[in-house]
Amino acid sequence: MTEHGFSMRARVAGIGVVGPGMSDWSGMRERLLADSGQPLTPTQIPNPEGLPPTERRRVGKVVKLALAAGLGACRDSGIDPAGPATVFASSGGDGENCHAICELLAGEDRRISPIRFHNSVNNAASGYWGIATGAQTGSSVLSAFDGSFVVGLMEAFALVATDGEPVLLVTYDHPYPSPLNECRPLGPAFGVGLLLAVEGGSGPVLNLRGLGCAPADRLADPVLEALRRSVPAARCLPLLRALAGGVAASVALESLNGQTLIVEVQP
């Protein structure tokens, strides 16, 4: 235990990934193990399954990214997406929608479209997740700048510990359009879903050991390391690398203000 340590365990029952050069966990795992340094192709965000056509036309790319990552994790685990409680963690919101609203409000005619307005809430992905999957479970939506993955992971573990039921953590970030992009530059669209459950089934076990000052782990592959550094949601990549490797490991994941979360991985 570190000075401010704790020990919280949960099992990874499924993983979904949507990112540059990868559309699922097997693609991500292959790339993590290859250490190839090859450039990544642009992120392809699939159309969301489950949403009625009218709703599908309304959702932005950020929501599609989150839904695809979450559905991927459910598919990987064989769990019905209506079942788990959810945690959505992102550094920011729907930049394109925000840009359109701010442009409009800077003009004379300020009549915002109702759909733009309700899509502007930071829990849009959570709301559309419920509509797409029928999940009536509680849904946490958290943001902690570059440390969003770590607080999302802590919230998901707390939910597993409290309720003993599977919890889906979806972490995602999508770059902003100009001029917001210049205020908050983000790398390519990247989303990851982790289906977490109590121990006692198949899948590797994670043990959260505490926040501390150890330096954050980096990736040997310079292209993946650049992805990790440029996208808050990709701060989870050292954990995914350990999961891909399938051997016992301890990783330090970047949180806020120079802190890291220590996570032990037991395959």
Added chain:
Amino acid sequence: MKRIAVTKHTLTTCLGRGNEAHREALVSGRSGLAARAFEDVDLDTWIGMVEGLDAPPPADGASPRACRNNRLAALALEQDGFLDAARDAVSRYGAARVAVYLGTSTSGILETELAYRTRDPLNGQLPSWLDYRASHSISSLAECVSRIVGTTGPLAVISTACSSSAKAFATAARQMACGLVDAAIVGGVDTLCLTTLYGFNSLELLAKGPCRPFDRHREGLSIGEAAAFALLEPDVPASLWLSGYGESSDAYHMSSPHPEARGALQAMDAALARAALAPSEIDYINLHGTATPSSDLAEGKAVAQRFGTTVPASSTKGATGHTLGAAGGVEAVLCLLALENGLIPGSVGLIEADPAIRIGLEPVTRRARPRNVLTNSFGFGGTNCSLIFARAGQEGGHD
């Protein structure tokens, strides 16, 4: 669940700064809503504005454009000795063991809205005074409060529209219960901006006059701004407790409540189960009660189904306006004031109750001795959260 102590609380709304202003407002039935100007907004609506936020920030090196939301956070932290209590908790538990979980829906978006008016005509760039991380960024509120208080523990903004700051209590409670943190600063802050005023206007959900929750002639909401904070600690001597929380999702529509308020019922039931209370043991319900026709009707159905017509209930949004992401925190603290001061808050703005809603609406504030109170917060995206607070100790211990 094991109850969690609420050792300090405060709020600042259009009713005033701090707990005493709000106790007085509850007793007198005062509203803080007014038809007044905000920026250059040209809408025919009343708002709940906090005085003093337009003034330049204190000379602490903050930029002249430091965001309205964080100015309100800093102002509210100073009331009722909250900041001292929070810093004391940091010294007792250690900075790394105190979490900051706060709700906001719009953060510092007002500064970005204003910045878009002065984009560079040649390249479209935003002005250099816009500090994204300190304003627009969703987590800027939690980063700001953490810095002022001096915490180094986990921090996050919970942003689920109008349930945000209620859900902050739930997140802190479960993380304290499983040992991730020892104490937490919770609540929320939301401030006026053009997005919400024009957005609710485009949905035709804004009232022209002051909002009238559960009135048969209600025509929509009034937007307010507010900050509310509570300090949560584990087993310490305390007179006020968080004893239950419940969360759910409608899985129905982004901006319309489920017509039978299915999710609201689930959230209230989950909170009752956690608190191990029967519906009849709830002494007061602070309703979400935004005063839009459909949302009050839906909430009324759920409350009637679970609590019937006898449990006293009111919406305080006729006094504060709908403070959106801060509403859950504001109404949590109003519930704590009701427990502390022996009050059942009345329904400011209610003239004639909607006959289609059969619940125990309390028209005016009266003295009573509530022991367990429940507060509802619902939001866009179908998010629902109910909290239950309890007054501890013997009869006669408080009043």
